[in-house]
Amino acid sequence: MNYEAVIGLEVHIQIKTKSKMFTRVATGYGQDPNTLTDPVVLALPGVLPVMNKAALDAIIRAGLMLGCDIAPVCKWDRKNYFYPDSPKNYQISQYDQPICLGGSVEIELPGPARNVQGEHKRIPLTRIHLEEDVGKLNHTASDSLVDYNRAGTPLMEVVSDPAMHTADEAFAYLTALRTAMVYAGISDCDMEKGQLRCDANISVRPVGETKLGTKVELKNLNSISFVRDGIAHEIKRQLAVIAAGGNIRQETRDYDGQTGTSQSLRSKEMAHDYRYFPDPDLMPVKVDEAWKARLRAECPELPFDKQRRFYEAYQIPYTITSVLVPDRALSDFFEEAVALAGVEKAQAVGNWIVNDLLRELGTAKIGLEASRVRPAHVAELVRLIDSGALLMNAAKEAFVEMFATGEMPAAVVERKGLKAETNAAELEQWCRDAIAGNPKSVADFKAGKESALNAFKGPVMKAAKGKANPKLVDETLRRLLASG
């Protein structure tokens, strides 16, 4: 019998706000333990939560970007459970009325080759809701210590439908979701800092069966590749259990990305009863149309919409869009440069950014925001090449120079003497010499062998010490051969 896997992901994303979800103390990462706390974070007797509106704005923007229905009211519930990282021993969350319902994430599956675009599809979402993060436990040999710096950080939980079937789909989903959230400035989604965390619900069933199999929840998938590896491992494990005639037990398993193994954390019988009920300390907040309209106006174009537009508007290949599009700043840089250089130069601009700029940034270990090469530099460089004033090798040299100094390309070319030779009389003489020196190729060309023209170009370039404008050389040779 053939089996298929069914995968749903629960992704927790920290929302980038200045202050915490329900109090004014700052959010942050890497500070000394328990310095980002106040009476509310520590759940001292008598304190009350007050909602951070910026966090609600952010999740509504996320929902609008992903096509969710936005609930007319933001309602808060308490999720009750005891754990030392949870100062109140309940988490303020959203239970039966999540702020975002439905929607979907467009994903791009791996193509047949690295430079070929793969299939696109939409993974439907169940819901997105807002809650607060918990603190962190650090276990030592003799003790457990708790740090509440992270406690109370705004967190959104994005729950997909059980609609994925392969580890690759899950990987693509997470990548697309992360790109969209980073695009909108909702989160930096740095998994190493715990800003994006993923749990996977995985089951298998015979192909053709519509009922879901018994699910296993996989936890601690703390990098995007661990998500892919962990899911692949879990699918394999479940299929092996079934092949051996066993049954899948409903349980939560912990995946260890280092060893590529998983072990059971708890079974269904030990599942929590969270005793959800509406938080009486927080009034429901009305989200009206005007509010939504204002936030909609702040939503950026989605990455894959941009990819489609780039194909349409600029006729550039996947090798370029696949690099530009996932990085909002880089694609903005590209569009600024194209606006200056002209749409017909889009591919050249794209090549310079994807090949040369990224290489130099990588070597210098700096980000785009620190680059001295700005869109105007790239545009001017492309125009110089196009005009024949700058040859490719010289342009590459000029690029490295302007990356280091921030000088405009024309100035670099001038200072370094990189300008292409365009003295017409001199060029014509070199061409005449080349034709005179190679009668066989003259005959070949006149017989219609177009490639014979190349035989003259070598000697001309040599005479010009590589600085001749190839376009001009081409034209001159053709003119002389036609007239002779």
Next chain:
Amino acid sequence: MSEALHYQSIAELSAALQARRISAVELMQAVIARTQAVEDRVHAFNSYDVGDALAQASASDERRARGEARGPLDGIPIGLKDVIAVTGQPLTASSRMLKNFVSPYDATVTRRLREAGAICWGRLNMDEFAMGSSTENSAFGPTANPYALDCVPGGSSGGSAAAVAAGETIVSLGSDTGGSIRQPASFCNVVGLKPTYGLVSRYGLIAFASSLDQIGPFGRSVEDTAMVLGAIAGHDPLDSTSWRAEVPDYRAALQARRGPWRIGIPREYFGEGLDPEVAASVQAAVRFYESQGCTVKDVSLPHTEYGIGVYYIIATAECSSNLARFDGIRYGHRSKEAKDAVEIYSKSRAEGFGAEVKRRIILGTYVLSSGYYDAYYLRAQKVRTLIRQDFLNAYRDVDVMLTPTAPTPAFRRGAKADPLAMYLCDIYTIGVNLAGLPAVSVPCGFSADGRPIGMQLIGQPFGEAELLAMAHTYERAHTWSQRRPTL
């Protein structure tokens, strides 16, 4: 002849302070002396900090000397129930759990009282975590009723009521979740007001049942009560449930010409279990208002009988969650027996909480459990809406309602060992909390053996000024409020 300083009104004391006839330090010393003289019999306080109180009084005197007095409350001692946070002072909720807890922050009401120049004085005894109606559920021993020392002062704000009655403070704050201000006020012959839900910030009040809790004032007169209410009321950005309402001048409202009122008498509040002496006193008050030109109308609040049931579902559900933070991890009692995290929870809570608190946590945990939520909590919320609607319907025909505050006068300590019998003490006060309405208990008589009796005036949302004016009308024509306990 005017009374001893510790029994004078805010208006008298304020005038004396302003005229430099007394200093705030002298006033505070008088209150301290009185407290030290009677506290062994009353036990209204869990603790008091003489040095801190005198320092505050001294600061008040210095302000006044500089011409910077902050108004009529400047230099007036006000006692705070031990469930309201005061920076640097214990905050115990009368529980072993918080026996050694010192608050690092001020509640909003505390901050506002400081801004008005009042002296935050002492930590007043109460039922543990405000759960009870007699102040017997205190981990630090019961408070006695100043008018009948073998009787309870009511609860849960028993210390707040008793301290005002005994002259151990001029005024005080309590909190009221199901009657915890009004019932002790009626037992102790003082005025106690439970504000409209949302009028006074709950920030810094240890939560019992968040959707029902309100902080409110106690005073020996309606005017004192009104002045404290004016100082603590008003919107607070730190409490999402606090209402953006204009705060009227409650004291001025007492002088304004108001009434005559249309008074509703809810028949469900005069049924079985009402003590005949209480009934007689309340009826006499009704006749007084009639004599003043008020119209009296029989009204019905048909869902009253479900009040206790609904209350003990909603309040316990909320408390089971609110009290989860008392876990021995970050602060509060931690069991010395605990060997791991689970034992820190179970043993610390077993040792730290008293029986009534445990009973309510267990009840609340049960009603929120999966499979029971709809039958209990959700149903209770629906009935709560009906109870509120009962009141709003009645207010189409009447301006206020008049009822007994409690079915009986103060009872003897230990008389109500059965929790259910204790719960019935709040039968006339609980509906007001469920409906979120304001209500005030006003002294309206004494039993033959000298125990105080109070009546309850129930107002419309944010109708405190009207309620206080109506209470004041009664108070001016009667002398109950002037009768002092023999201590």
